[in-house]
Amino acid sequence: MAPLTKEQLLKDKQTHDPNSITSLSLDHKALSDVSCLGEFQNLERLDLTFNSLTSLEGLKSCVNLKWLSVVQNKLQTLKGIEGLTRLTVLNAGKNRLRSMEEVRPLVNLRALILNDNEIVSISGLDQMKDLNTLVLSRNPITEIGNSLVKLKSITKLSASNCQIQAIESSLKSCSELKELRLAHNDIKSLPAELSYNKKLQNLDLGNNLITRWSDLKALESLVSLKNLNLQGNPIAEKDKLAKKVKKLLPNLHIFNARPLDKIINKEMGGTYKDENPKKEKKNPKFEVLDQKQDTNLNNAKGLDAEKELKKKRKKGNDKVSGDVLVEEENDIVVEKEKKKKKSKGEPENDNLKKEVSVNKVGNTLEEKPKKKKSDKRAELDIIDDGGTSFAELISTDVAGPEDDGKRNMFDGASQDLKRASGVVTYPVKKKKTKHSSRPELELSPAVEIGMGGPSTWDDE
Numbered sequence: 001m002a003p004l005t006k007e008q009l010l011k012d013k014q015t016h017d018p019n020s021i022t023s024l025s026l027d028h029k030a031l032s033d034v035s036c037l038g039e040f041q042n043l044e045r046l047d048l049t050f051n052s053l054t055s056l057e058g059l060k061s062c063v064n065l066k067w068l069s070v071v072q073n074k075l076q077t078l079k080g081i082e083g084l085t086r087l088t089v090l091n092a093g094k095n096r097l098r099s100m101e102e103v104r105p106l107v108n109l110r111a112l113i114l115n116d117n118e119i120v121s122i123s124g125l126d127q128m129k130d131l132n133t134l135v136l137s138r139n140p141i142t143e144i145g146n147s148l149v150k151l152k153s154i155t156k157l158s159a160s161n162c163q164i165q166a167i168e169s170s171l172k173s174c175s176e177l178k179e180l181r182l183a184h185n186d187i188k189s190l191p192a193e194l195s196y197n198k199k200l201q202n203l204d205l206g207n208n209l210i211t212r213w214s215d216l217k218a219l220e221s222l223v224s225l226k227n228l229n230l231q232g233n234p235i236a237e238k239d240k241l242a243k244k245v246k247k248l249l250p251n252l253h254i255f256n257a258r259p260l261d262k263i264i265n266k267e268m269g270g271t272y273k274d275e276n277p278k279k280e281k282k283n284p285k286f287e288v289l290d291q292k293q294d295t296n297l298n299n300a301k302g303l304d305a306e307k308e309l310k311k312k313r314k315k316g317n318d319k320v321s322g323d324v325l326v327e328e329e330n331d332i333v334v335e336k337e338k339k340k341k342k343s344k345g346e347p348e349n350d351n352l353k354k355e356v357s358v359n360k361v362g363n364t365l366e367e368k369p370k371k372k373k374s375d376k377r378a379e380l381d382i383i384d385d386g387g388t389s390f391a392e393l394i395s396t397d398v399a400g401p402e403d404d405g406k407r408n409m410f411d412g413a414s415q416d417l418k419r420a421s422g423v424v425t426y427p428v429k430k431k432k433t434k435h436s437s438r439p440e441l442e443l444s445p446a447v448e449i450g451m452g453g454p455s456t457w458d459d460e
Helices: 006-013 035-039 192-196 213-221 241-248 260-267 284-299 303-318 379-383 411-419
Strands: 023-025 045-047 067-069 089-091 111-113 133-135 156-158 179-181 202-204 227-229 323-329 332-338 355-358 365-368
Touching: 006 035, 192 213, 213 241, 241 260
Parallel strands: 023 045, 045 067, 067 089, 089 111, 111 133, 133 156, 156 179, 179 202, 202 227
Antiparallel strands: 323 332, 355 365
């Protein structure tokens, strides 16, 4: 293939000014040299996925880059990007990298994806105070060490399919951590220091070497944990494990890629019932009324009085349009409907347009404005959202401001994630879902991160 030229790029963009171009998508071009990109100094977004690059030296002059993907190339080093200090998202997964040292100067990074390389140790992250997403899966890393001590903003970490033998105190300072994936390693127990990660919601420890219940004692402190995967560990073969987990983690919803209550119900032969079932919602206008009526019903004397009360309750519940007044008369609740007549041209009562909810403390009515549909979040806001899971980081296909709706640059990564095992979501409405038999834990639907497009959570 002919080498990439400045003239060709300008022609494709229908312009004569290289400084007017801020976004380029050059994926699947079989490129081995991109030195001509040095003349496009206003580039902010650059997609170089699925090429044949062995060097990034040609990007030295692209100092305004904020988003860069070089996934699936032939890079053995990231030399050449040290001066790109404005980068917020860097995806260099599926290369031949052996070191992370070149990322050390990139202090503004918020997402760093280096899965499927040959990296043996975690390093160079000390100054990245804004880093919240780190993907290092499928690298021959044997320990986490102290490399994450200063990453106090990190919320999502994957080091699955590595060779990690222990977590120890390496995550103690990561107090904002919400999603941790350490499947397919050689971990034998959880350290007591894990209790510092109280915001942890999703924990995948599938296919490790955890054998004893005592090795999981640290889970007791993870009060926010909702998803837990222990499949593939020796302890997962023990009976009644789900019941123990439920007792230890009362807020847990998903265990080993299945709803926890269903697992317990099966273990107990279909006799288990949730101790705290959800109460059926009642019309808030009549909730307080019903409580008073029930009390008076107990005090009503004679069968006639009881029947009369029931009739009036039914009549009152049928008339929802007006305000209901409650009075007590001879131990019987008498309901009267306060009638309101509207004259023509009279404005509607704004309060009727608002939702009414019942205050749990005092059984008093309070108004709650209807929720408005939120506008689409800014891309950098999404990457900073600690509630956005790793699985949410790749599947949304959003074109950048000058992408003209081009293909999602991470289609390949998205497909890898779809093939990942253990797809787990906890739906609000009960629907029939099929759960994969493989022991990995997927967490929630997708949202993009970074400048103008998605990064990847391709760690399975």
